[in-house]
Amino acid sequence: MKKKLSISDIARSLNISVTTVSFILNGRAEEKRISEELVQRVQKYIAEVGYKPNSLARSLRTGKSNTIGLMVEDISNPFFANIARMIEDNAYKNGYKILYCSTDNDTEKTKDLIQMFQERHVDGYIIAPPDGVEEEINTLISSGSPVVLFDRNLPGVHTDYVGIDNYGSTYHAINYLIRKGYKNIAFITLYSLQSQMQERMQGYESALAEHQMNQHIKEIPYSNDPDDIIKHVSAFLSRKKEVDAVLFGTNYLAVSGLRAIYNLGLKIPSDLAVIAFDDHDVFELSNPSITAIKQPIQEISGEVINLLLKGLKSPSKLKKPESLILKTTLELRKSSK
Known part of the structure; x- marks a missing residue:
C-alpha cells in the first residue's frame, strides 16, 4: 500500500521547514511573511502529488x-x-x-x-x-x-x-374547521412533552374551549413503524364514530392516518375532513388533496x-x-x- 504523504515529506522534498509548510497549508503565510514565490512552490507541489491534509489533525492545530x-x-x-x-x-x-x-x-x-x-x-x-x-x-x-x-x-x-407559532397554527386551523360547520374535531398527535407538540395541543384545546366544544384527543407513542401508527388511528376512529374532522399533529402521522381512514372505508371530506400539520408532496397528489399547515422551510x-x-x-x-x-x-x- 502506498504510504500517505505527510507534511514532513513535503518539507523534506522542498528543503524547507515543516513549520513553514504548516503555515502555508493553514492560510497563515501572509501573517508569517512567507514569500509569494515559496507559497506558490508549495501549492504547486501538493497539487502535483495530490496531497490531502488530515482534517482532524488540522482541526487540532x-x-x-x-x-x-x-x-x-x-x-x-x-x-x-x-x-x-x-x-x-x-x-x-x-x-x-x-x-x-x-x-x-x-x-x-x-x-x-x-x-x-x-x-x-x-x-x-x-x-x-x-x-x-x-x-x-x-x-x-x-x-x-x-x-x-x-x-x-x-x-x-x-x-x-x-x-414557528405552533399554538397559533393549530388554533387557527381548528377555528377554520369550526367555521366550516364541523362539530366533533379530533386531534391525533404524539405522546410527547416536547415544546412544539405541547404548543400544538394547547392551540387545539383553546379553540374548542372558546366554542364550548368537546375534545377528542389521541396521543400516539413515537414510532418509526407506519403500521403501528395505522393501528392506533384505526382503533381511535372506530371507537369515535362521532368525529367528523381530524387534525394530525405531524405530517408522518397524517400519511399513516390517511391509510387508516381509507382502510376503514371513510370518505374525505364527506365522512371526515382532514388537516395535517406540515406539508408533504403526498398531500398535494392525494385524491382528494389534503389541507396542510405549511411551515416556512x-x-x-x-x-x-x-x-x-x-x-x-x-x-x-x-x-x-x-x-x-x-x-x-x-x-x-x-x-x-
Missing part, C-alpha cells in the same frame, strides 16, 4: 474543522430533509460542511451523537433536540461552542432558537444558519440568545372543504 453538526429527529422526514438541504447549501457557501444524523427522538442516542460530534471537533451545532439532553447542550454552550436549536426548544437551555433554514454563522464569527458567552418565532400558512385543499 487550528481549533477549527469547518464542519457543523446537524441533528434532527429523522433525516428521511421531508420537513427535516428540506431544511437540512437548505442549511447545507448556505453553510457550504460560507466555507462549512455539514455532518448529519437522526436522533429518532431517543435521548441516549442523542447524547452519544453529541459526544461523537465533539470528538470530530465540529465548530457549531444545529439541533432539533429530544427531551433529556439539557445538560449536554448546556455543556456545549459553556465550552464556547455555538448552538442553535430549532423546531422545538428546551427549558433551562439559553441559546439561539428558531421555531426556506425562512427557517435561512435564520438557523445565519444565527449559527453569526455565533461562529463572533463567539461570546455573554451574547444574549435570539429567539425567532415564524408564521405558518394554512394551505387549503379539498380535504377540508
Whole structure:
C-alpha cells in the first residue's frame, strides 16, 4: 500500500521547514511573511502529488474543522430533509460542511451523537433536540461552542432558537374547521412533552374551549413503524364514530392516518375532513388533496444558519440568545372543504 504523504515529506522534498509548510497549508503565510514565490512552490507541489491534509489533525492545530453538526429527529422526514438541504447549501457557501444524523427522538442516542460530534471537533451545532439532553447542550454552550436549536426548544437551555407559532397554527386551523360547520374535531398527535407538540395541543384545546366544544384527543407513542401508527388511528376512529374532522399533529402521522381512514372505508371530506400539520408532496397528489399547515422551510433554514454563522464569527458567552418565532400558512385543499 502506498504510504500517505505527510507534511514532513513535503518539507523534506522542498528543503524547507515543516513549520513553514504548516503555515502555508493553514492560510497563515501572509501573517508569517512567507514569500509569494515559496507559497506558490508549495501549492504547486501538493497539487502535483495530490496531497490531502488530515482534517482532524488540522482541526487540532487550528481549533477549527469547518464542519457543523446537524441533528434532527429523522433525516428521511421531508420537513427535516428540506431544511437540512437548505442549511447545507448556505453553510457550504460560507466555507462549512455539514455532518448529519437522526436522533429518532431517543435521548441516549442523542447524547452519544453529541459526544461523537465533539470528538470530530465540529465548530457549531444545529439541533432539533429530544427531551433529556439539557445538560449536554448546556455543556456545549459553556465550552464556547455555538448552538442553535430549532423546531422545538428546551427549558433551562439559553441559546439561539428558531421555531414557528405552533399554538397559533393549530388554533387557527381548528377555528377554520369550526367555521366550516364541523362539530366533533379530533386531534391525533404524539405522546410527547416536547415544546412544539405541547404548543400544538394547547392551540387545539383553546379553540374548542372558546366554542364550548368537546375534545377528542389521541396521543400516539413515537414510532418509526407506519403500521403501528395505522393501528392506533384505526382503533381511535372506530371507537369515535362521532368525529367528523381530524387534525394530525405531524405530517408522518397524517400519511399513516390517511391509510387508516381509507382502510376503514371513510370518505374525505364527506365522512371526515382532514388537516395535517406540515406539508408533504403526498398531500398535494392525494385524491382528494389534503389541507396542510405549511411551515416556512426556506425562512427557517435561512435564520438557523445565519444565527449559527453569526455565533461562529463572533463567539461570546455573554451574547444574549435570539429567539425567532415564524408564521405558518394554512394551505387549503379539498380535504377540508
